Amino acid sequence: MAKKLLEIKNLTQYFGSSKEPVKAVDGISFDIYEGETLGLVGESGCGKSTTGRSIIRLYDITDGEIIFNGKDVHSSKSANEMKQFNRQMQMIFQDPYASLNPRMKAGEIISEAFDIHGLYKNKKERLEKVESLLEAVGLNKEHANRYAHEFSGGQRQRIGIARALSLNPSFIIADEPISALDVSIQAQVVNLLKQLQKELNLTYLFIAHDLSMVKYISDRIAVMYRGKIVEIGLADDIYHSPVHPYTKSLLSAIPLPDPISESKRTRIPYVHEELDESASLYEVADMHFVYGTAASVKKWQNT
């Protein structure tokens, strides 16, 4: 079994007043292994993006522990230690239009990290690095001198990926990187991410709400609902033998490009049941966990 790269223990992220907090993430725990892709799916507002942003320390967490490469992410760090951390973990953002500064050229966006970290001070070296990054994500060298608004959505997302790769990270959080792109471009970007993973031995946390795309890229899938992970397991297990009723409901909503099976497909509506205090993650199969009480998990398994 591969080494654990990231361990998340009881991560909790509340927003707003302490009296009536918005429980964006409510005590979730999972691990990410080196070299794998963990897909995190769930509906809008279930806390997927918050989870990603908490892991990379864009938010100060309310409670819990995030251990990356054996070190606590949220412990107080000197500026230098923080930079070391930034070099290892990077993020690809959702909106390719909002994630690039409209006043900067693509080359400046990609080399921004070099200024921050004092890398590649030699002009020629820097240009070479920028060009190699552009080529790695399937863009041309000539694109370095263009502004963000001159690119299409897919190209912009490639620039975002190049920026995330500029510090040679080992772990990348992809926060719905394809949801703002049209379907043909989605495939290109996902394939690019897969290819980069193979070449650079990257580990991904891939956040999305599109189960079919997540299935394609992920080794394991975690399903999130109302700030909790309700089911986590190998992609095939989640896809073919889901246990939690919410997962079943999500899977039943995937359309297929086949009119015959489509005409027979019925959506399973999800009715949320409040669980009592004893609810936790139960292992139903090898590496396949479901959140619920002992009784409810047994009941779900039999239906």
Added chain:
Amino acid sequence: MSQQQLEKIEKEMFEIVGGRHEETEKLAKKSVSFWKEVIIRFAHNKLAIFGLIALMAILLMAIFAPIFSQYTYSEQLGLYNKAPSAANWFGTDDLGRDVFVRVWEGARISLFIGITAAIIDLVIGVVWGSISGLAGERVDNIMMRIADVLTAVPYLLVVIVLSVVLGNGALGDGLLPMIIALSVTGWINMARIVRGEVLSIKNQEYVLAARTLGANTKHLIIKHLIPNALGAILVTMTLTIPMAIFTEAFLSYLGLGVSAPLASWGTMASEGNNAITNAPWRLIFPALMISLTIFAFNAVGDGLRDALDPKLRK
């Protein structure tokens, strides 16, 4: 075509004659920077260009007309209330002074007050607004409530009281009390706009991305906040200058402005008002200059705002 024939066709028989992706990318038009595009859009706005030319003309005249004129603004020619003529283009006033020179001398004062007040507003407003936007919720609340209290007091009342009090005090009666009075509440508008910009920009994904790259606050301010807020700041400033000029003219008209023999447009209009029946040129020319200047600044400000708005990009 039969299957056999099809099999004979091989890949080598084809060659690409055009449409290579790399080449089309190289041929694409030269990249235009954001500010160049703004200038191009601004240049298409006829009213804004007119305003810009008018402002340049007023500025040049304010600088050079008093230097090259044969009269000075306080020189009494012995010709009282003479109508405009070849010798005195805008006529003379009741003390026999040349109105043409006095209008441009007044332009110096009006523009100086307007621009200085706007610069003071800019500095205080940008600092106040960006601290308010960047600091936490509590600091933001306190700073914005202070601004609210200041705006709650009627603007003209504050300005009039202050210029009277300061004018009689140690600062003397001149430009300084006027500028201070204009700046005391003038910066609030700028502070609000900057705060709004900072609040919206600091949560943009490109700022989050820079933070995940390890950027510190200084880097974020220089590389992301200032370049993106500059447009709004510039527009607000071009609209603050005419406001200050107008208020100065208004106060001078009420008799609170610079003292004789210096005259701003407001004092000239005020004096000219008394002679409106027998020497209307003494009112018309300064009033015209006030209107033209304010109109020109507003036209430039509007043009800039349109040029900076990416939603209007064609």
